[in-house]
Amino acid sequence: MDDTHVVDTAANDALPAALTDGYRSIISALGEDLEREGLARTPERAARALHFLTSGYRISVEDAIGSGVFESESDEMIMVRRIELYSLCEHHLLPFIGQCHVAYIPNGKILGLSKIPRLVDLFSRRLQIQERLTTQIAQSVMEAVDARGVGVVIEASHLCVMMRGVEKQHSEMKTSCMLGLFRSSESTRAEFLRLLE
DSSP states (O other): OOOOOOTTTTOSOOOHHHHHHHHHHHHHHHHHOSTTTTTHHHHHHHHHHHHHTTTTGGGGGHHHTTEEEEEEESHHHHHHEEEEEEEETTOOOOOEEEEEEEEEOOOOEEEEETTHHHHHHHSSSSSEEEHHHHHHHOOOOOHTHHHHHHHEEEEEEEEHHSSSSTTTTTTTTEEEEEEHHHHHHHHHHHHHHHHHH
């Protein structure tokens, strides 16, 4: 497929030439021929891919949420489960892939349903470690609606563990961040974790 006219819709800025030049240098350093047919446009393709996969640097929380905060009398737990997550490990620039589960208890305001996955994408499309990603998502939801509590759990497989190093194909990392009632109330935390089963 010819991708000459593919537009990176996740970011409004131009592809930095330094990214393409960097991939040219890396491929050359591997001893490959940048003139051969299969690699002729690879530096640009790879640069566009990395530009997209790190688009979270160029989007603010305010942009991701927009006008998606609404007044509500609801005071029960709201949960969005199994949000697909794709990120890049900041140590090896290899992907980690998994699911994110987010719950919060409103305090007069709720988020539009699509806004939580947007926040997950915002922070996962950066160079990350899973621990920090989990906390950033939780804090952004907490601040967006002044929630009474937020719980976030991420389960992910890391290609840096699977493809290199210890080469463990079936390992999975699980992280959590509990804020407000999810930290202080054992029953709230237990309800959240039970709903994840």
